[in-house]
Amino acid sequence: MVYKPQVMEHLVRPRNVGELDAPGGVGESGDAACGDVARFTVGIEANRLEEVRYKVYGCAACIAAGSALSELVRDTHLLEAARVSKADLENSLGGPLPEGKEHALTLVLDALHKALEDHWNRQAGEMLVEGYDGGPDGGTNGRMKSVVVATSGGVDSAVTALLLKEAGYDAACVTFRLHDGERGSRSCCSPDTVLFARDTAHRMGLPHFTLDLKDLFDRRVMKDFVGSYAAGRTPNPCVSCNAHVKFHAASFLADRLGFDHVATGHYARVVEEPGGVTMARPTDAAKDQTYVLWPVPKELLSRTIFPLGEYRKEEVRRIAEEKGLAVAYTPESQDICFIPDGNYRGFVRKKIAAEPGEIIDTGGRTLGRHAGVVDFTVGQRRGIGVSAPTPLYVTEVRPAQKQVVVGRREDLEVSEVRVGDLNWFLDYGEADSVQVRYNSPSVTCEVEDSGGGEVRARLAEPVVGVAPGQSAVFYKGDRVVGGGVVRRDG
Amino acid sequence: MQNDVVYLDHAATTPLDERVLEAMLPHLGGAPDGRPRGNPSSLHSAGAAAREAVEEARASVARLVGANEPGEILFTAGGTESDNLAVLGLAASDPSRKHVVISAVEHPAVREAAGHLEATGYEVTRIGVDAGGLVSPARFAGTLRPDTALAAVMWANNEVGTVQPIEEIAELCREAGVPLHVDAVQAAGRLPIDVSRVPVSTLALSAHKLHGPQGVGALYVRGGVELEPVLFGGGQERGLRSGTENVAGIVGLGAASRLAFEELEERTRHEEALREALISGATGLPGVRLNGHREKRLSNNIHVSVEGVEAESLVLFLDALGYAVGSGSACASRGTPAGHKASPVLLAMGRTQEEAISSVRITVGKDTTRAGIDGFLEAFAAAVSQLRELSPLYTS
Numbered sequence: 014m015v016y017k018p019q020v021m022e023h024l025v026r027p028r029n030v031g032e033l034d035a036p037g038g039v040g041e042s043g044d045a046a047c048g049d050v051a052r053f054t055v056g057i058e059a060n061r062l063e064e065v066r067y068k069v070y071g072c073a074a075c076i077a078a079g080s081a082l083s084e085l086v087r088d089t090h091l092l093e094a095a096r097v098s099k100a101d102l103e104n105s106l107g108g109p110l111p112e113g114k115e116h117a118l119t120l121v122l123d124a125l126h127k128a129l130e131d132h133w134n135r136q137a138g139e140m141l142v143e144g145y146d147g148g149p150d151g152g153t154n155g156r157m158k159s160v161v162v163a164t165s166g167g168v169d170s171a172v173t174a175l176l177l178k179e180a181g182y183d184a185a186c187v188t189f190r191l192h193d194g195e196r197g198s199r200s201c202c203s204p205d206t207v208l209f210a211r212d213t214a215h216r217m218g219l220p221h222f223t224l225d226l227k228d229l230f231d232r233r234v235m236k237d238f239v240g241s242y243a244a245g246r247t248p249n250p251c252v253s254c255n256a257h258v259k260f261h262a263a264s265f266l267a268d269r270l271g272f273d274h275v276a277t278g279h280y281a282r283v284v285e286e287p288g289g290v291t292m293a294r295p296t297d298a299a300k301d302q303t304y305v306l307w308p309v310p311k312e313l314l315s316r317t318i319f320p321l322g323e324y325r326k327e328e329v330r331r332i333a334e335e336k337g338l339a340v341a342y343t344p345e346s347q348d349i350c351f352i353p354d355g356n357y358r359g360f361v362r363k364k365i366a367a368e369p370g371e372i373i374d375t376g377g378r379t380l381g382r383h384a385g386v387v388d389f390t391v392g393q394r395r396g397i398g399v400s401a402p403t404p405l406y407v408t409e410v411r412p413a414q415k416q417v418v419v420g421r422r423e424d425l426e427v428s429e430v431r432v433g434d435l436n437w438f439l440d441y442g443e444a445d446s447v448q449v450r451y452n453s454p455s456v457t458c459e460v461e462d463s464g465g466g467e468v469r470a471r472l473a474e475p476v477v478g479v480a481p482g483q484s485a486v487f488y489k490g491d492r493v494v495g496g497g498v499v500r501r502d503g
Numbered sequence: 504m505q506n507d508v509v510y511l512d513h514a515a516t517t518p519l520d521e522r523v524l525e526a527m528l529p530h531l532g533g534a535p536d537g538r539p540r541g542n543p544s545s546l547h548s549a550g551a552a553a554r555e556a557v558e559e560a561r562a563s564v565a566r567l568v569g570a571n572e573p574g575e576i577l578f579t580a581g582g583t584e585s586d587n588l589a590v591l592g593l594a595a596s597d598p599s600r601k602h603v604v605i606s607a608v609e610h611p612a613v614r615e616a617a618g619h620l621e622a623t624g625y626e627v628t629r630i631g632v633d634a635g636g637l638v639s640p641a642r643f644a645g646t647l648r649p650d651t652a653l654a655a656v657m658w659a660n661n662e663v664g665t666v667q668p669i670e671e672i673a674e675l676c677r678e679a680g681v682p683l684h685v686d687a688v689q690a691a692g693r694l695p696i697d698v699s700r701v702p703v704s705t706l707a708l709s710a711h712k713l714h715g716p717q718g719v720g721a722l723y724v725r726g727g728v729e730l731e732p733v734l735f736g737g738g739q740e741r742g743l744r745s746g747t748e749n750v751a752g753i754v755g756l757g758a759a760s761r762l763a764f765e766e767l768e769e770r771t772r773h774e775e776a777l778r779e780a781l782i783s784g785a786t787g788l789p790g791v792r793l794n795g796h797r798e799k800r801l802s803n804n805i806h807v808s809v810e811g812v813e814a815e816s817l818v819l820f821l822d823a824l825g826y827a828v829g830s831g832s833a834c835a836s837r838g839t840p841a842g843h844k845a846s847p848v849l850l851a852m853g854r855t856q857e858e859a860i861s862s863v864r865i866t867v868g869k870d871t872t873r874a875g876i877d878g879f880l881e882a883f884a885a886a887v888s889q890l891r892e893l894s895p896l897y898t899s
Contacts, residue, residue, distance in 0.1 A: 016819070024816065025823045030893050045896055046856045048813055052895040068895040072815040076893060 016073060019107035023077035028084050031066040038135065040127025043120050049075050051124035053083075057132050060091045060270065067121070074110050074117035081105045082121045092185060092270065095129060095222055097122070098215035119208060126211065130190075130223040136269060137224075159183040159272035160318060163263045164221075166210035169278030169321060171340040172329045175217055176320040177276055184276075186214035186221045187266050189259065191230040192351040213340055224262050233257040235351060239364045242357075242387045245410030246482025246501075249305060249451075250349050256308030256436075264313055274316050281306050282322030283314060284492070290315040291438035292493040295322040304451050307486045307496025308436050361387050370415025372399055375408060375424055386410050389417045392425060392478030406478075426475040430499055432485045433467045437495035441468055444487035444494040449479045455488050467500065509875040512829045513712075513803055514661055514689060514866035519755075520714035526758035527716065530556060530751035543748050544737065553750045560757025564721050567760040568687070568706060569697035577722045577740045578753050582688040585707030585722040586612035586655075588733055588744065589684040593653040593705065594620055595731035600652035604628045606638045606667070607851035610686055612707075613655045614847075625652070635796035636665035636852050643672055647679040653704075654683050658690035662848045662864060663795030664804025666694065670701050677702040682728060688712055688720075692763035693771060693802050704728045710752065714869070715759030719752030770869040774802040777867045777876050781805045784880040785865070788887060789899065794849060794862060803867045808849075808858040811897025812890045817863055820886040826879050829864035857896075 016024075036054035043050040049071035056064030065087045069079040082102055086094035099118040103109060110117060160177050164170040164186040177184045188210040207223055214221035234253045241248035263275035280300035282293040292314060294301050300321075309317065321329060333340055352360045367385020374380055381399040383389065388396070393407040397419060406425055409418040430449060435441075441462065446455035447470045457473035470485065479485075479499055486496035510518065530553070532540060541549030543557050561573040570576060579585045590613055594603065605617045607629045621627045628646045632638055638656055647654065654676055659666045669685060676683035682704035687696055691708040698706060706723040710716055724730055724743070736745030763770070782805050786793050790810030809817060814830040821828055845859030854862075867876070891897040 021819065021823055024819055027893060041895065048860045050895050068893055070811065070894040070896045071813050073819040075813075076816050076890075 016077075016111065017107035019081075019105070020073060020077040020110070023080040023106070024073045027076060027080040029065050029067055029080065029087060032068065033064055033066050036066075036128075038128040038130070038132030040124045040129070040131055042123035042127060043071065045070065048072070049116070049120050051075060051079055051121045053079075053121075053124045053128040055125075055128045055132060057091065062086050062089055062091060062094045065125075067124070069121070071120070072114065072117065074114040075120055077106060078102060078110075078117040079121040079124075082125060086125065091129065092220045095126070095185070095220035096215070096218065098218075099212070100215075122211070123208065126221070126223055130225055133222065133224055133266065133269070137265060158274075159267075159270075160185075160274040160276050161263050161267040161270065161272050162186050162219075162276045163259055163278075164188055164210045164214060165278070166206040166213065166340065167278070168333050168338070168340040169280075169329060170210075171213050171217075171278075171338050172324075172332050173276055173278040173320050174214065174219055175332065175336060175338070177318065178217060178219060180320075182274075183272070184219055185266075185270060185272065186210065186219050187263060188221070188223050189230075189262055190223060190225045190227055191254075191258070192227060192235065209339075213338060216338070217336075222266060224266065226258055226262055229262070230254070230258055230351075238349075239361050241482050242361045242390075243365050243412060244482075245386055245389075245412040247390045247480040248482050249484055250351070251305040252308055252484050255306055260309050260313045260317065264316065267316070274318050275313070276318040276320065278321055279306060279319050280321050280326075281319045281493075283317055283319055286439060286492065288439045288443075293322070294488075294491040294493075295319070297325040300326050301452075303493050304448055304484060304486050307484060307493060308434075310436065311438055314438065358388055368415055370417070372397065372417045372419060375418060375420040380419065383417050386412050386415060386417060391480035422477065425477045425479075427477075427479050428472045428475045430470045430472065430479055430485055431463065431467055431501075432470060432497035433465075433500050435466065435468065435495060435497040439489065439492065439494045441487065441495060443489045443492075444470075445490070446488050447472070448486045448488065449476060449483060449499065455486075458487075460487060468497070507825050508827055509825060509871075509879055510827045511865045511867060511871065511875075511879060512827050513868040513871075514664075514864060515829050516711045516717060517714045517868055518870065519711075519716060520759060520762060522762060523715050523755050523758045527751045527755040530754050540750075543750065544739065553748075556754050556757075557748055557750060560753045560760075563757040563761040563764070564708075565723075567691065567696065567764045568708070568723050569699045570723055571699060572726060574741070575723055575726055577724060577744050578748060578756070579720045579722055579744055580718055580749065581720040582610070582686070582707055582709035582712070583612040583720075585688075585709070585720045586610065586684070586686055587616045588722055588730070589705040589707060589724075590616035590620070590653065590655060591733050592730040592743070593682045593684060593728075594625065595733075596729035597652055600650045602626045602628070602648055602651045604630065604643070604646045604651055604654040604681075606656045607631050608636055608638075608660050608662075608665070608848045609655060609657055610661050610688065613657070613684070613686055617655065632665075632851055634853050635799070636660055636663050636794075636848070637796060637799065638667055638672065640668055640671040640675060644675045644679075647675065647681050651679070651681045654681050655686070656683070657686040657688075658696070658706075659687070659694065659801050660795070660848065661689045662846060663806045663852070664689070664801035664866075665796045666690070666799045666801060669703070673702045676704075689801060689804075692759075692767065693774070695767065698723060698725065705730070710756035710759055713756075713759040713763050716752050716755040719749050719756050721756060766869070771802045773869060774867050774871075777871055777873065778802060778805055780873070780876050781865055781867070781880070784876075785883060788884060790897070791887070792858070794852065794854065794858075801866075804864065805866075806862060806864045808854065808862040809887055810861065811894040812861055812887060814860055814863050816890055817886055820890060821879075821882060824882040824886065826882050829866065830862075 033054040037057040038055045041052045052068045054066045065083045067079040067083045069076045160182045162174040211221045238248045238250045279302045280295040281303045284293045372381045389407045405419040408420040408424045444460045447458045448455035458470040463469040481501040483499045487494040539549045541553040543554040561576045564576045565573040684705045685703045686707050688709045692713040709720040732743045792808045794806040818830045849859040
């Protein structure tokens with residue numbers, strides 16, 4: 014193993030060594046037991062990286078990479094600093110590092126990016142924890158066609174960023190840390206979704222930022238998810254995230270960078286209507302995500318771009334392949350992101366104690382016992398634990414009485430739905446149909462205001478399995494008129 | 504610039520002694536009478552001359568280790584081959600025995616050979632060591648069984664320099680009827696090795712650790728000990744190591760062994776004085792801790808963990824300043840893409856992962872000077888201080 018002279022030069026005369034006394038951000042990556050730790054402190058003024066100091070415990074490659082990186086990013090705009098890739102760093106060290114030493118590049122870049130992440134966290138203060146709706150310096154300030162793209166390390170968001178870049182946008186990618194269940198998020202030696210997303214952005218020549226939204230996500234999504242089960246409702250965490258987390262955080266960063274737009278890899282379209290901006294179903298009906306996007310606030314939607322709304326999934330994959338993006342081969346994510354094994358009940362059970370109670374029929378007769386209402390949702394057929402000549406379905410969950418009501422399929426039919434927590438893009442009166450489940454057709458309806466911030470949707474034909482807590486999304490043709498949360502009857 | 508390097512990595516390899524080179528040159532085509540190079544197996548006079556040179560070398564090696572007969576010495580391509588031949592060859596000589604005992608601090612040449620036996624159905628017992636790296640003879644005795652095919656304990660450790668109580672261990676093996684293999688690659692030329700007093704069955708050594716050439720070694724095999732070959736061919740070296748002899752190399756090993764035997768006391772005394780200066784100088788710095796046994800250690804070895812500093816960066820920093828020392832995990836770190844693999848020897852001694860990957864080995868030789876050591880200690884202090892300034896883990 015022989016190092017290039019540039020590496021030895023940085024080892025013996027490292028630049029920008031130390032720590033800033035009053036840093037604007039601190040980031041550390043690595044682990045003493047693994048043998049490498051890098052720490053960056055940064056001083057940022059008006060989005061310029063005025064000062065950078067670094068420290069490294071580790072091999073010569075790590076020390077040299079830290080030194081070279083500090084030189085590359087010092088006194089540059091944040092967007093330039095966040096664009097520095099492993100390849101850029103390697104070039105500044107005179108070419109490829111010896112085999113087995115490439116991790117030095119990842120280590121020091123990660124420490125720098127964590128320092129930038131810390132900078133945004135300090136900027137955000139409570140804003141991102143409470144929910145962001147445009148900060149003091151919110152709004153755009155002149156960068157035309159500029160966009161912050163939320164990227165997850167998956168194929169859809171990567172192609173979104175690529176399409177916008179190719180359309181001439183000034184694009185910056187951002188990945189959100191939402192919870193600790195992500196692959197490798199706790200270990201320095203295993204694959205990490207953030208590292209992968211960063212690498213993907215850098216390969217496209219785009220700057221990449223990371224925002225730590227774990228507190229916000231916990232408050233607005235995870236607690237709601239667990240609480241809903243306890244209250245006998247069927248939650249949709251993607252809806253909560255879109256309502257409070259993802260678009261707000263992307264807008265927060267866009268405002269800090271002076272960028273106009275935000276974009277995600279969702280399959281939906283944003284369209285201008287006489288009544289204002291609204292959302293519309295995408296070209297690829299099979300991937301339609303409008304059902305979970307209804308709560309995006311209208312003022313955030315008006316700056317949002319969904320490039321994939323015009324594409325089919327196969328095309329997106331083909332674009333990724335043609336452009337040589339490694340994400341082309343990542344598997345489709347299906348489950349709730351913070352429950353990778355798909356065991357929702359197990360997850361909820363760990364958070365709240367289950368209290369046993371009765372299983373009754375629609376006439377009030379006791380049929381059996383259950384271990385806790387959290388194990389049941391309306392419409393459920395499997396695992397009820399009561400035998401009957403005809404299949405039994407859960408028709409209602411009553412957490413206060415610890416009761417689970419079961420009945421026949423017909424008992425699940427409803428012809429009217431109460432909907433609250435509303436968010437409208439167009440006037441509610443324009444709605445001609447409503448969708449009450451993911452991936453199921455919308456049903457013709459009439460909507461009337463029932464007061465108290467609720468509407469009542471009268472369905473042209475009865476539907477089965479409308480559970481409280483689910484979303485009800487109203488459409489006019491392919492336009493999303495608005496949406497809300499299904500209320501309990503009565 | 505290379506001329507200015509102070510070489511302090513004699514445990515890795517030693518400079519070739521000029522006198523050894525002199526002895527080898529005639530066998531590398533430099534014969535003064537223009538005689539052609541011969542194969543020791545050939546009948547003609549060139550072959551006879553080569554044979555004679557090999558036998559002379561055999562006698563020198565035999566004398567270095569105290570063998571009764573020169574015929575107890577086999578020439579090999581180095582320490583690793585000697586260790587492999589001993590471990591695999593002793594095991595194969597009695598297929599009814601399926602148990603092997605090794606110490607936890609063996610060189611990879613023994614450790615991996617035993618691991619290979621394990622993969623083919625042997626049971627391997629690995630005896631731990633104390634904080635100084637010593638094997639306890641009492642614990643060792645408890646591991647020997649009637650079905651133990653062989654035991655292997657090194658004479659002196661290649662990393663931390665700890666010298667094992669090999670006389671006691673060999674005696675225990677003799678009593679139990681278990682063949683003992685001893686890796687003496689680091690010990691040969693530094694410790695008085697005398698197999699006439701210490702009942703080992705086989706003993707490995709290597710020329711390039713004795714100021715001889717690289718790529719040649721020897722295995723002592725006590726008369727009467729049964730050993731199966733691992734190489735098959737022309738039946739050279741009593742059928743135990745087929746292949747045309749590396750004549751020049753063997754001659755080099757012979758010359759190096761003769762010089763080591765003659766100069767052993769003088770070299771050891773010289774090295775010990777330098778070692779003591781190094782130990783007091785290096786461990787005088789805060790957060791620098793000596794690894795290995797304080798007294799029972801090789802005359803030329805110091806091995807330290809340097810708090811807050813990773814070994815590779817320290818080694819390369821010192822290299823840039825003109826001092827060549829060994830990384831505590833030099834072999835171990837090769838080919839491990841993610842993170843360091845700490846030395847199993849240090850972990851066996853109860854050192855933490857951090858201490859293990861923060862350790863360097865400084866090994867002097869017969870030609871190391873006091874001025875070189877003084878210069879080194881100055882450079883070491885400077886390197887440690889600069890790297891600690893860089894280290895996020897070190898606070899003075």
